[in-house]
Amino acid sequence: MNLHEYQGKELFARFGLPVLPGQVATTPEEARDIAASLGGAVVIKAQVQAGGRGKAGGVKLANSPEEAMAKARDILALTIKGLPVRKVLVTQAADIARELYLSIVLDRARRMPLVMLSAAGGVDIEEVARTSPEKIVRQVIPLEGLRPYQARALFQPLLADGSQVAQAADILLRLHRVYTEGDCSLAEINPLAITPQGRVLALDAKVILDDNAEFRHREWATWRDPDEETPGQRLAREKGLSYVRLDGDIGCVVNGAGLAMATMDLIKHYGGEPANFLDIGGSSNPDKVTAALKIITNDTRPNHAGGAAPSVRAILFNIFGGITRCDDVANGIVQSLKTSPLKVPLVIRLTGTNEDLARKILSDFGLSATTSMDEGVRTVIAKAQEVTA
């Protein structure tokens, strides 16, 4: 789960990181009132999970509550990288002398957390990594954590002032606690700002949480932003399906992530376009099959007439039974079709555990299934093209 900046800063503040006071607003009037209570200049920042908010006009300075209201109105009307802005963070403005970059991520190859630090802060770090990788300092964090002297040593080449080094080192040690105790996949401060007065501040927060750790963080449920989810994504999450919407017209329902990716690839290989990645997982709950069909058939996209049309022209089931039992999937398909018949062709490929039973269930309902993945994919592409023609 990706956190909004304001949520990330809440988490940072809990671990004692220096963030400036601020509050989130959903209307221009709220923004005005927050600006008035903060006093002085404020920054209004769009709360969408996309990089390049500043360039898109989603970050503005306001010198009065009235100006804050006007700026908030402008920003709340924006759509940044396809995401409508529904909230803004109104926060105290700070003068900035220098901007650094600081983050902790997992170094998968070394199986250790990794500190990334750069004097080139405030810009897209991926761009820095591409164009001038030497500007990024990387340091793995030992299992027992960083010692304060190790944290100081990282900042000493970048910061001349001893007090700034001490502040920055303290920030890094706290950020490491956020990363580990908070079960983060990424904890990033960009920019880590130095004020003309020599204060070191976390002016932004980008946090990605490790979804697998949700069982020990009850507060995460309250951070989930329903506006960030489509109805399909929500249903997928509730039913334990792994779903990513794509731009094509062939819906696919597969068991297993690797096979689901390979199915998408194969559709593309034979000239089709997958409409989604959808992994029903290892269990054999017919309910999941019903939900999967619902998600795929309810997905729409804008049509020429200005309305919305179903995005899927044909659906492929690709099931290799292991833990997943083919008969359970077949039952799910039949149950689902009984209550809501499909308007598009359905192609079923299944093999493995209880395959014969599944074939019987399907044929009793007038459906058939192939055993070959290649054949299934080629057939579904042909069916989708027939629908188009």
Added chain:
Amino acid sequence: MSILIDKGTRLLIQGITGRDGGFHAQQMISYGTRVVGGVTPGKGGEKSHGVPVFNSVADAVAATRANASVIYVPAPFAADAIFEAADAGIDLIVCITEGLPVRDTLAAYHHVAALREKSGGKRPRLVGPNCPGLISPGLSKVGILPGQICKPGAVGVVSRSGTLTYEVVHQLTRAGLGQSTCLGIGGDPVIGTSFIDALTLFEEDGATEAIVLMGEIGGSDEEEAAQFIRRHVKKPVVAFIAGQTAPPGKRMGHAGAIIAGGSGTAAEKMAAFEAVGVPVARIPSEIPGLVSSALERRRVRRGAPASANGRKAARARTPARPNGRAPVPKSSMKKKSRASTRRAR
């Protein structure tokens, strides 16, 4: 012969009284795996699927001389189960459970690694988490791979996926290509056994003549494996990468399968293998043909008569080259000069 498991494997099942553990206990016993016991805290003294249940791994090891353990306990307790197995002296720990927080896996991984270093570098070994386990066809199966799709033979299979592995193993078997061991290493960002570990074992294994490596988007394990193959693997390797059409920034089911910061793409991984002369299948059904050709070349080089099946497959795909070098797969035509510079043996 095989890697990691064989007839001498004496297996414990942690979580044997649970739904998944119980179901697969039965499957493994039916396959012929020597399951010597199960562990469920609080249920010691009971019997499950005909084997004794113990309260702790230490108790079970003392009573049964178990040397391997497979873990089916729920995610919040799975890392603890790995620690327990490692501390009880188990040599091979296979964690099937998915959904472990990375923090937990990291702690377990480093604990196992530290014990291994202390013991001279061989034991214990962790496979997974979030993996289907492994099977040495005809000898032993540990985990959830369906036994009936495998057959004994000379192809070593290592994969980050579950059902995609079944798909490819099934296709290999139908093409007459049996397997020495099929190993699923898991789809998480941190896993106990890497491609490089598996390649090392297959290279040393007398029964393995060719290796199929199935990767996925995310991370750089495949790139590292390619470099390792260039330096250390003499047996032929055929690669496949899932997620060639995956969009960046989206987690494709597995926690480890994500293209982040513009790296970890399938294209990069495929290029890394092609650059070291490893043929890359563009689609799964190309794999058996590429394996047959590779085996054919290996046998020709060694002066042994080629198998009928290998000969047929080799003719169907690519004419054998007189110099014995790896033929260039279609997908790497552009990189022909680089691909064909792999050292000739």
